[in-house]
Amino acid sequence: MEFTGKTVLITGAAGGIGGATAHAFREAGANLVLSDLTLDSLPTGEGILAMASDVTDMSSVKAMVSAGKDRFGAIDVAINNAGIAGPRGRFADMDNALWHQLIAVNLTGMYHALRVEIDAMAPQGQGRIINIASLAGVLGAPGLAAYGATKHAVVGLTKSLAHELGPDGIRVNALCPSYIDTPMLDDINGDDKGKLQSELNAVGRFGTAQEMADALLWLASDANSFMNGQAVVLDGGISAI
Numbered sequence: 458m459e460f461t462g463k464t465v466l467i468t469g470a471a472g473g474i475g476g477a478t479a480h481a482f483r484e485a486g487a488n489l490v491l492s493d494l495t496l497d498s499l500p501t502g503e504g505i506l507a508m509a510s511d512v513t514d515m516s517s518v519k520a521m522v523s524a525g526k527d528r529f530g531a532i533d534v535a536i537n538n539a540g541i542a543g544p545r546g547r548f549a550d551m552d553n554a555l556w557h558q559l560i561a562v563n564l565t566g567m568y569h570a571l572r573v574e575i576d577a578m579a580p581q582g583q584g585r586i587i588n589i590a591s592l593a594g595v596l597g598a599p600g601l602a603a604y605g606a607t608k609h610a611v612v613g614l615t616k617s618l619a620h621e622l623g624p625d626g627i628r629v630n631a632l633c634p635s636y637i638d639t640p641m642l643d644d645i646n647g648d649d650k651g652k653l654q655s656e657l658n659a660v661g662r663f664g665t666a667q668e669m670a671d672a673l674l675w676l677a678s679d680a681n682s683f684m685n686g687q688a689v690v691l692d693g694g695i696s697a698i
């Protein structure tokens with residue numbers, strides 16, 4: 458996949474999937490606009506604009522996107538990846554503060570990023586947006602009900618925006634991973650992680666951040682020219698039965 462001359466923006470770029478994705482797109486020649494909560498967690502180098510930006514704060518997202526457009530001239534691809542999950546637990550026992558935090562980061566944060574990215578892409582007449590949802594965005598997720606609600610919302614936004622923005626040359630898709638071996642998996646499962654590995658999918662292991670990055674390269678590439686409004690599941694076969 459070739460991205461020379463293209464600019465790719467990634468939120469949550471210091472995390473497992475975000476970090477692997479940033480590396481993959483840089484290797485493919487893209488200029489990068491990378492953001493996460495803190496600047497020192499992000500890679501630096503030629504062709505990289507790294508900025509601290511909290512997706513819950515619209516003004517910081519706006520500053521990041523406009524700095525990226527100023528530096529590189531366009532935002533060709535936006536990968537909205539920042540997210541949190543919190544620990545697995547029964548909905549009936551859920552901490553109110555965690556509910557509000559999940560909505561703020563996973564849903565309102567997505568809203569902020571989308572609003573600003575659309576404003577940047579519409580005058581260009583082209584753009585690709587990939588929202589990182591989850592298998593929990595297309596199937597029920599007992600123990601992660603609130604997280605699943607936010608990810609279903611991300612899939613819903615993706616489908617609606619694909620139709621609203623198609624005429625502007627902007628395509629919007631979602632990637633729905635499940636059980637990818639990143640720090641988030643430890644946050645969710647703690648000590649149960651080992652047990653999950655043997656039980657959950659037909660491939661018999663967790664997915665890797667690199668596998669998500671490889672998929673994102675294709676999803677964002679010119680080779681993928683007709684997909685729009687889809688929630689693409691990468692789960693090692695969990696959802697097949």
Ligand SMILES: NC(=O)c1ccc[n+]([C@@H]2O[C@H](COP(=O)([O-])OP(=O)(O)OC[C@H]3O[C@@H](n4cnc5c(N)ncnc54)[C@H](O)[C@@H]3O)[C@@H](O)[C@H]2O)c1
Binds near residue numbers: 538633
């Ligand atoms: N790991 C999995 O099994 C899995 C499965 C399905 C979906 N996902 C989704 O993939 C995405 C990436 O997750 P990951 O597995 O790489 O987890 P991760 O915890 O390694 O990375 C998430 C990144 O998001 C950043 N972030 C959190 N809150 C933020 C905020 N308010 N503003 C900006 N950045 C913020 C974190 O600092 C972190 O760097 C998330 O949206 C997650 O929900 C992960």
